Amino acid sequence: MSETSARTCPNTATCSLFPRLGLRASLGVWTAFYCESKYEECARYKAARAGKPIPDLMLPNGKILRIGGERT
């Protein structure tokens, strides 16, 4: 399994998930699966490339964390 450091999402510096969730233990799982590998499948990345605004707490799988439970 070759790992290249070029497989990092170019938008990490400005992605709001890091300021909002960075200090929480679970974010590392998401970054390992998306930001550091299959970032093209990240819903946030796709939305950004389509020029659409992104909710601050939308996870890479498209689910949005909100009070009262998740919303797809």
Add this chain to the structure above:
Amino acid sequence: MRSYWPWWTGAVGLGLLPLVYWIVLRRPFGVSGLIGRLVSVGDELSVAKENAAAPTGEALDALLAAATLEEFGREAAEGPMAVAAPLPGRPLGPRLGILDAAAFVVAMGLGGLVARLWAGRTLVLGMGDSFTRSFGSGLPALSVLLAGGVLVGAGTSLAEGCSTGHGLTGSSRLQPGSLLATACFMGAAMCVSALLGWRVGL
């Protein structure tokens, strides 16, 4: 009637704006993106609604943990990858939404009005004598302004920045995209202006 302010007041005022804006809001100073918010009203309003319903604190912890579990399964969600992943340095501030953009735009217009009244300059309905000499008045003139506006709007969107975003903030930070965009827009503006000048003999 006061005359226009000397150049150095502009250098100081405009020169300090990007830094102060950054320190206060933790966002790069620019206007074209805010215009973009106003244009995607539907999307922006739904994002604003989501952000207003954003959980914090322990509720957020719980929701994130549940989402992680659901997506990746117990083994991954509780394994060695489940660590914090903050970025180094202070984070970017929250993205300004459509309401912020609207407030900014209205305030800009207001600032212009107040400045003009305070300087004792009479309010005029048009762009002044030089413009009228170049393009006349009435429908032809308005068409030029509309077409020019379309070029400005389209250009700043494609370049992802305007005179403040690229010309001021980006260039002062020596960002390659901004420097190139600034060179392009200054160059094009100068060429078109020169053509206008020759054609009309301004």
Add this chain to the structure above:
Amino acid sequence: MRSAPRMAAVALFGFGLGFLLSSLGFTDWGEVHTMFTLGFFAGGPSPGTLRLLFAFCGAVMLSLVAFRAFARRDNLPRRAVHKGTVIGGLAFGAGWALTGGCPSIAIVQLGEGRVTAGASVAGVLLGTWVARKAAARLRWQTGSCSD
């Protein structure tokens, strides 16, 4: 920063920018034309005719120094060259020469009561809308936040 104070701060910056641009003469089509033609149609280059250019260049230099002095280690978003950079820049410049304004200036002109600037602003909104749709289709968006 909570949202209401943030909106107030944003509005304050907007007001300041509008006030500054108007007071300097950036909303004066003739002055902007003089700036872009380096004064050649207004008696030649001189501190008087080049004042807006001095203001702009001076601002860029001051901002450069200011960021180095006070925000050297901060990570602001990077602005890389991308597909829309050159053509966007050229189109924007051409439009600026015609309207006398960039997006900010057109709005300030309208605020000053220049009703005809409404056409410029309408154009800006229209152009922005069309370009964003096109860029999304063409996948030209970088997704990095501009502002």
